[in-house]
Amino acid sequence: MSDHLILYTNPQSRGCIVRWMLEELGLSYRTEVLEYGEPMKTTEYLAINPMGKVPTLVHGERIITEASAICVYLAEVFPESELAPMNDDERASFYRWMFFAAGPMESAIVNKYIFGEEAGADKQLMLGYGSYQLALDTLSKVIKSGPYILGERFTAADVYIGAQLEWGLQFGTIEKRIEFQEYVECLSKREAFQRAHALDKALIEEVNEV
Structure with a gap:
């Protein structure tokens, strides 16, 4: 599933936290940049994140929101990074x-x-x-x-x-x-x-x- 990571973000948002986390993991991912306002409120995006905000991470069929939750999720799903607790x-x-x-x-x-x-x-x-x-x-x-x-x-x-x-x-x-x-x-x-x-x-x- 590591080849199917999509980060929905805006460079002036908490999405910067998730990008840093992804770069620490060294995984390939696709970035979808959304402007504030209507682009975050489209029917398509609201189906992914009903809050109509960023960041959102899509990993295969999984959807994770909230920067802290995304960081914890990535650390645990990719334990080889050693960014999760080990004991x-x-x-x-x-x-x-x-x-x-x-x-x-x-x-x-x-x-x-x-x-x-x-x-x-x-x-x-x-x-x-x-x-x-x-x-x-x-x-x-x-x-x-x-x-x-x-x-x-x-x-x-x-x-x-x-x-x-x-x-x-x-x-x-x-x-x-x-x-x-x-x-x-x-x-x-x-x-x-x-x-x-x-x-x-x-x-x-x-x-x-x-």
């Missing part, structure tokens, strides 16, 4: 931090910087992340323990969390803490990271020329 201890940390980043951390960022809301202390118990600062401090601890999320071994968790931090540092939604900056700088030296960025940069330039 129960790694598995515990892998799932813990992957879904912390996809859930509490992203919610904290969105609420603070997109909606401009920060819940008071009396309401923080109702939120999955408590407060933006608590979420950030929690992520700092695992980054400091590095060099990677699982310690000495790079995995799909680093792809997802690294991409989240890179984006946040670039656009100011993540505090420029030294541990975050050093972590992203380390990841940015990976060949797969650089290939993925080059591919998406070329697509952005292509769209801007039209």
